[in-house]
Amino acid sequence: MKILADENMPFVRELFGDWAEVVTCPGRALAPEQLIDVDALLVRSITRVDDALLARAGRLAFVGTATIGCDHVDTGLLARRGIAFASAPGCNKVAVGDYVLAALLRVAEHQGWSLAGRSLAVIGAGNTGSEVAGRARALGMEVLCCDPPLAERGATGFVDLEQALCADVVSFHVPLSHQGPHATHHLLDAVRIARLDERQLLINACRGDVWDNHALLTRQQGDSPLTLVMDVWEHEPRVLTALVPHVLLATPHIAGYSLEGKARGSFALYQALSRRLGRPCELTVEQLLPAPAVAQIGLEGGRDQTLTERLVRLVYDIERDDRQFRRALAGDDPGFFDRLRKEYPDRRELGSLHVTGGGEALRALGFG
Ligand SMILES: NC(=O)C1=CN([C@@H]2O[C@H](COP(=O)(O)OP(=O)(O)OC[C@H]3O[C@@H](n4cnc5c(N)ncnc54)[C@H](O)[C@@H]3O)[C@@H](O)[C@H]2O)C=CC1
Numbered sequence: 001m002k003i004l005a006d007e008n009m010p011f012v013r014e015l016f017g018d019w020a021e022v023v024t025c026p027g028r029a030l031a032p033e034q035l036i037d038v039d040a041l042l043v044r045s046i047t048r049v050d051d052a053l054l055a056r057a058g059r060l061a062f063v064g065t066a067t068i069g070c071d072h073v074d075t076g077l078l079a080r081r082g083i084a085f086a087s088a089p090g091c092n093k094v095a096v097g098d099y100v101l102a103a104l105l106r107v108a109e110h111q112g113w114s115l116a117g118r119s120l121a122v123i124g125a126g127n128t129g130s131e132v133a134g135r136a137r138a139l140g141m142e143v144l145c146c147d148p149p150l151a152e153r154g155a156t157g158f159v160d161l162e163q164a165l166c167a168d169v170v171s172f173h174v175p176l177s178h179q180g181p182h183a184t185h186h187l188l189d190a191v192r193i194a195r196l197d198e199r200q201l202l203i204n205a206c207r208g209d210v211w212d213n214h215a216l217l218t219r220q221q222g223d224s225p226l227t228l229v230m231d232v233w234e235h236e237p238r239v240l241t242a243l244v245p246h247v248l249l250a251t252p253h254i255a256g257y258s259l260e261g262k263a264r265g266s267f268a269l270y271q272a273l274s275r276r277l278g279r280p281c282e283l284t285v286e287q288l289l290p291a292p293a294v295a296q297i298g299l300e301g302g303r304d305q306t307l308t309e310r311l312v313r314l315v316y317d318i319e320r321d322d323r324q325f326r327r328a329l330a331g332d333d334p335g336f337f338d339r340l341r342k343e344y345p346d347r348r349e350l351g352s353l354h355v356t357g358g359g360e361a362l363r364a365l366g367f368g
Pocket residue numbers: 068069070089090092093096123124125126127128129130146147148149150173174175176182183184187205206207231232253254255256257
């Protein structure tokens with residue numbers, strides 16, 4: 001069988017190479033002709049899987065995306081054509097939790113905030129939103145969750161969007177959707193942006209099109225700008241360049257880019273395709289991962305927010321990603337966004353570092 005996989009999907013040769021012919025290619029530039037003799041297509045979020053791409057895919061029996069988000073895949077089309085589909089729900093939720101935790105601690109340091117006692121609203125309380133909620137609670141923050149679709153299914157304890165948008169920190173974790181009563185395209189639109197208070201911090205680590213970036217730029221150019229953390233951008237890989245100087249932490253859609261998260265993404269497709277073919281799964285995710293450079297450190301004495309920030313930065317330095325982003329944006333490379341993502345260094349999750357002497361509180365923050 002022939003598998004065509006995005007070149008940015010790690011571990012495909014280790015997972016599929018023993019029993020399939022594996023060909024890799026850049027995901028953004030995939031052409032219909034490349035699918036003529038392909039049995040299984042493995043993509044990431046940058047490949048639009050639609051009628052045009054599958055026009056000549058006569059043999060295709062399986063499409064997998066090694067991502068949580070599925071907005072790039074026409075799943076209705078796959079169902080109509082009898083092509084099996086799999087995604088990787090939750091694969092990089094821990095990485096998104098690490099990203100938002102790192103962002104909160106850096107912003108707090110920058111603004112001189114104590115996070116304990118402040119409110120944080122999670123918009124979309126699924127896998128990534130719940131992970132972020134857990135980290136925020138571990139920081140002593142008061143967490144509010146807004147998730148109307150879950151509330152409609154009988155879950156309780158939610159606030160509505162307008163209440164959520166009054167929190168000190170508002171972190172977005174919804175899928176991108178264009179239709180239906182809970183469509184999220186421009187969920188943060190010009191009207192809502194105008195109502196926000198300048199003391200608020202807004203974080204987007206889900207999909208760029210959930211925020212109206214032009215309306216946000218208008219707000220930021222006025223006399224009461226918001227504090228912003230943006231990992232995702234409307235119309236990626238293009239970025240509204242003028243907005244970037246008004247964003248405190250700006251990164252190129254890498255919130256979910258831990259090595260563990262990517263490995264889990266590839267592994268979920270290995271499991272799904274193996275199941276479909278009736279093959280045993282002989283490997284585990286753990287077998288794919290190298291040992292972390294630093295696996296253990298000891299903590300003596302008390303821990304405050306500053307020390308927590310330093311501990312997090314030992315494993316994940318979000319400001320490094322922000323610096324690289326700004327440097328690359330200022331350069332002369334129109335393909336900088338994809339390049340930064342392709343060349344992204346191996347980033348380990350906080351859980352890879354065992355901190356002795358830190359107790360349960362550090363484990364709640366994500367450490368091992
Ligand atoms: N920046 C990055 O690297 C990453 C981005 N993502 C994005 O984050 C999204 C969310 O991921 P998960 O939490 O794992 O998905 P999930 O499906 O587990 O949770 C999403 C939640 O959003 C809720 N929701 C849907 N519409 C809503 C609305 N209008 N208002 C409030 N809540 C709404 C759903 O009911 C669900 O509970 C993904 O679809 C993906 O687009 C995910 C991983 C990494």
